[in-house]
Amino acid sequence: MAARPPPRASGYFRTGYAQDLALVQTRLEALSLGLFVAALLAFPLVATAFQLDLACQVFLAAIGSLSLMLLTGHAGQISLGHAGLLAAGAFTAGILFREVNAPFWVTLPAAALVGALLGIVFGLPSLRLRGLYLAVSTLALHFVVIYLGGEYETKRGFSTGIVIDPPRLGGFVLQDARAWYFVLLAAAAATLLLCLNLLRGRTGRAWQAIRAHETVAEALGIGIAGYKLLAFVISSAITAVAGALFAYYRGFVSVEAFSLFLTIQYVAMIIIGGMGSLLGALLGAVFVTLFPYWIESALLMLPGAQRYAGEVFAVNYAAFGLVMILFLIFEPLGLVGIWRRIQSYFLLWPFRRRAAGLRK
Amino acid sequence: MQLTVNIVVLAAIYALIACGYVLIYRVSRVLNLAHGELMMLGAYMLLATASLFAGNPWMAVAAALLLSLVVGILVYVLLMRKMTGEMVLAAVLATVALGILLRGLVVLIWSAQQQYPGQRLQLANPPIELLGGARISTYAAILVVTTAAVYAALFIFMRFGRWGVRMRAAGQSPLLAAQRGINLHAIYALAWSLSTLTGSIAGMLIALDSGLTGTMVIIGLKAFPAALVGGLDSLVGALAGALIVAGAEVLLIHYVDPLLSDVVPFLVLIAMLIVRPWGLFGTREELDRV
Numbered sequence: 001m002a003a004r005p006p007p008r009a010s011g012y013f014r015t016g017y018a019q020d021l022a023l024v025q026t027r028l029e030a031l032s033l034g035l036f037v038a039a040l041l042a043f044p045l046v047a048t049a050f051q052l053d054l055a056c057q058v059f060l061a062a063i064g065s066l067s068l069m070l071l072t073g074h075a076g077q078i079s080l081g082h083a084g085l086l087a088a089g090a091f092t093a094g095i096l097f098r099e100v101n102a103p104f105w106v107t108l109p110a111a112a113l114v115g116a117l118l119g120i121v122f123g124l125p126s127l128r129l130r131g132l133y134l135a136v137s138t139l140a141l142h143f144v145v146i147y148l149g150g151e152y153e154t155k156r157g158f159s160t161g162i163v164i165d166p167p168r169l170g171g172f173v174l175q176d177a178r179a180w181y182f183v184l185l186a187a188a189a190a191t192l193l194l195c196l197n198l199l200r201g202r203t204g205r206a207w208q209a210i211r212a213h214e215t216v217a218e219a220l221g222i223g224i225a226g227y228k229l230l231a232f233v234i235s236s237a238i239t240a241v242a243g244a245l246f247a248y249y250r251g252f253v254s255v256e257a258f259s260l261f262l263t264i265q266y267v268a269m270i271i272i273g274g275m276g277s278l279l280g281a282l283l284g285a286v287f288v289t290l291f292p293y294w295i296e297s298a299l300l301m302l303p304g305a306q307r308y309a310g311e312v313f314a315v316n317y318a319a320f321g322l323v324m325i326l327f328l329i330f331e332p333l334g335l336v337g338i339w340r341r342i343q344s345y346f347l348l349w350p351f352r353r354r355a356a357g358l359r360k
Numbered sequence: 361m362q363l364t365v366n367i368v369v370l371a372a373i374y375a376l377i378a379c380g381y382v383l384i385y386r387v388s389r390v391l392n393l394a395h396g397e398l399m400m401l402g403a404y405m406l407l408a409t410a411s412l413f414a415g416n417p418w419m420a421v422a423a424a425l426l427l428s429l430v431v432g433i434l435v436y437v438l439l440m441r442k443m444t445g446e447m448v449l450a451a452v453l454a455t456v457a458l459g460i461l462l463r464g465l466v467v468l469i470w471s472a473q474q475q476y477p478g479q480r481l482q483l484a485n486p487p488i489e490l491l492g493g494a495r496i497s498t499y500a501a502i503l504v505v506t507t508a509a510v511y512a513a514l515f516i517f518m519r520f521g522r523w524g525v526r527m528r529a530a531g532q533s534p535l536l537a538a539q540r541g542i543n544l545h546a547i548y549a550l551a552w553s554l555s556t557l558t559g560s561i562a563g564m565l566i567a568l569d570s571g572l573t574g575t576m577v578i579i580g581l582k583a584f585p586a587a588l589v590g591g592l593d594s595l596v597g598a599l600a601g602a603l604i605v606a607g608a609e610v611l612l613i614h615y616v617d618p619l620l621s622d623v624v625p626f627l628v629l630i631a632m633l634i635v636r637p638w639g640l641f642g643t644r645e646e647l648d649r650v
């Protein structure tokens with residue numbers, strides 16, 4: 001598949017490499033991007049506290065899903081250890097705060113460092129193993145990380161979890177929901193830009209080649225081992241930072257929050273969003289984060305809502321599994337696939353046929 | 361002595377569960393991460409049939425086993441059949457999604473409380489004294505015997521049974537098997553139903569022995585390293601792997617730290633993946649295939 005989708009405007013042709021690399025290509029794209037950013041910036045002015053919290057959760061999920069998409073969707077390395085990496089980041093922040101009272105500008109880079117080191121550990125099996133076996137080895141490492149976290153909690157007497165104070169810089173304390181919204185928005189945007197830049201450069205092309213065919217990639221002169229490890233290191237570092245941000249946002253770290261189900265949720269984000277597309281990672285993050293709330297409000301609309309109140313989480317589980325199955329069977333391209341179909345419908349209107357370049 | 365008994369019982373549990381992973385992987389190269397949930401479903405079906413045939417435990421068990429066979433076939437026909445030819449990841453994720461769906465459904469139908477199917481069937485579970493003062497509960501003893509019986513039956517079936525030979529053929533080369541007139545869909549459905557059946561037997565016996573909650577899924581997941589350590593496509597390997605994993609787990613819990621319980625199987629798994637990823641008795645080829 002092509003590194004970048006073909007331009008989606010009639011009469012627009014790229015005539016130079018600079019145009020090919022540009023992030024924003026047409027006026028319509030620039031306009032819609034501007035409107036979207038303005039909407040994001042204006043959102044806290046009209047949103048309720050609950051909606052702000054949801055938005056913050058979406059941003060956190062987006063950082064995690066973007067990093068997983070980088071690894072699985074682009075470099076083609078399957079990982080089932082995402083919750084373990086998030087936990088590693090959260091625990092790095094928590095432990096550093098508890099033990100040496102480190103400020104956030106120490107703990108966040110430390111989390112990234114721990115994530116990068118763990119990325120090497122998680123990535124080493126990928127040099128020998130492929131596909132299923134790699135997924136299993138990352139799954140095993142997830143359990144090891146969770147065990148270490150639990151061990152720390154019990155040995156140090158924080159059996160219910162570690163409490164973290166909100167980050168402070170000088171006299172400013174990051175506690176207000178609006179402030180968190182902008183911080184997390186900035187973090188998510190920075191992650192998106194980092195991923196975009198990685199993918200349109202040499203690294204991204206190397207990853208895509210490895211994903212497409214390892215032997216051919218090697219024959220093209222790509223250092224397989226190096227680029228695979230690099231994918232794991234970058235993805236894990238971002239994930240660990242997301243974990244640390246999550247810890248600060250919640251003000252609380254506990255191994256219970258990082259179950260296998262969290263990994264599955266992140267994998268579901270990139271599946272439901274659409275494999276191999278950063279837009280898919282974002283759409284998936286929104287969908288999976290908001291899904292339980294949709295289910296809950298749908299349940300409340302049913303007659304006799306009180307009866308189901310205790311079983312909302314079970315309904316959530318069942319519905320989530322069902323939606324994942326439906327996407328896997330009927331829409332393997334995910335939400336991005338649906339989005340592209342809508343786009344091409346309007347691009348080609350009044351014709352029905354798809355253009356040759358718009359296959360994906 | 362008690363330690364040995366514990367190891368044997370745990371190994372029997374892991375082996376009985378692990379053969380389900382092996383059956384499906386060997387025949388269709390799919391890793392079934394919903395095996396723990398299917399096993400739990402089997403145990404809950406015993407709970408359901410127990411209230412249906414309250415006075416007749418044998419009827420209840422037979423009905424539950426029959427149901428689990430049907431569930432296995434349904435899983436293949438409704439879900440996994442659609443996943444043939446997709447990416448490895450997609451098929452595995454389909455099983456993961458199935459697992460989540462089942463977990464939710466089980467809680468919705470039977471609630472999340474701990475249940476005791478043994479009490480409903482009015483079966484007692486007295487401990488048996490063994491040589492050297494070791495104790496084993498009745499159901500644990502039955503479980504060890506059942507595991508031996510299931511493995512013996514599977515060996516004979518795979519070696520001499522007409523359908524067993526077909527299963528092996530489908531596992532070796534689906535294309536050639538299909539060309540020789542073997543109905544692949546029937547074979548895969550058979551593998552799924554057998555795997556669900558053995559898993560359900562394990563689930564029922566564990567539930568009879570120590571009660572039934574959603575946490576049973578974790579036992580199912582912990583049995584997976586046993587299957588991989590032995591080699592994902594080898595039944596003998598599953599037995600050996602179960603012994604190794606169970607031995608390591610019981611000894612480390614006893615001598616080092618009880619908290620290790622959930623992580624030991626996966627440590628063994630990592631060690632195995634580093635040294636010999638295809639397992640003790642597994643075939644090597646598909647790891648090297650490009």
